[in-house]
Amino acid sequence: MKINGSVLRKTTAKAAVLLATGALLAACGGHNPPPKQVDASSPTVTYKYHSDDELVQVNQQAEAYCRQYNFISRPDTFSTNSDGTKSVVFECVPTATTAANPIPNSDLIYTYRTDQELVNASRSAQAHCASIGNNQVIANIVNNNDGSRTVTFQCRP
Incomplete structure (x- = not known):
């Protein structure tokens, strides 16, 4: 099969445009x-x-x-x-x-449904970790079957 040079250049140019468009869409889509x-x-x-x-x-x-x-x-x-x-x-x-009562372990687990409740949980975890001289690190957020979510914070030095 013999391919004309003009057809090959046009096909290559179209493929390059499609690849560039796809890469641009992939970069934009799905990433906040x-x-x-x-x-x-x-x-x-x-x-x-x-x-x-x-x-x-x-x-x-x-x-x-x-x-x-x-x-x-x-x-x-x-x-x-x-x-x-x-x-x-x-x-x-x-x-x-306020006086914070230290919690014996360093994992802090909260269940929440609203953004306000998540902020309150984060603030409580920050206060607890600061009271024991550590920094707070978020470990995990999971969705629960009942529509609520659970967040686990860990205090780290």
Whole structure:
């Protein structure tokens, strides 16, 4: 079978365009950009996020943001944006002094249904880990059969 050089060049060019388009779609599809801070004005900071893991991450970022003012963060408003992402506004409030009771093990397990409950669990885990001089690390989030989710945090030095 003899292939004309012009046909071969056209076929090669079409294949290259299809491969480039496919690579571009693969790069764009299925990968969410990381959560990002979208607004900050003392005493609030706003973040966009896509998933529970990212919500835990922005909760930690809000703590760091408010700490620069010697405040702690408190989640104020959760919303869903028109593009499908979610947003949370954190207020920076004065630190309340509370005594934390250490938990004997370093695994902290919480069941939650809402974003607010996940932030509360993350904040409790952060407080516990700080009280024993460790950093918090998220270990796992699983979906439960009843529609709730369970998050496990671990305190790490």
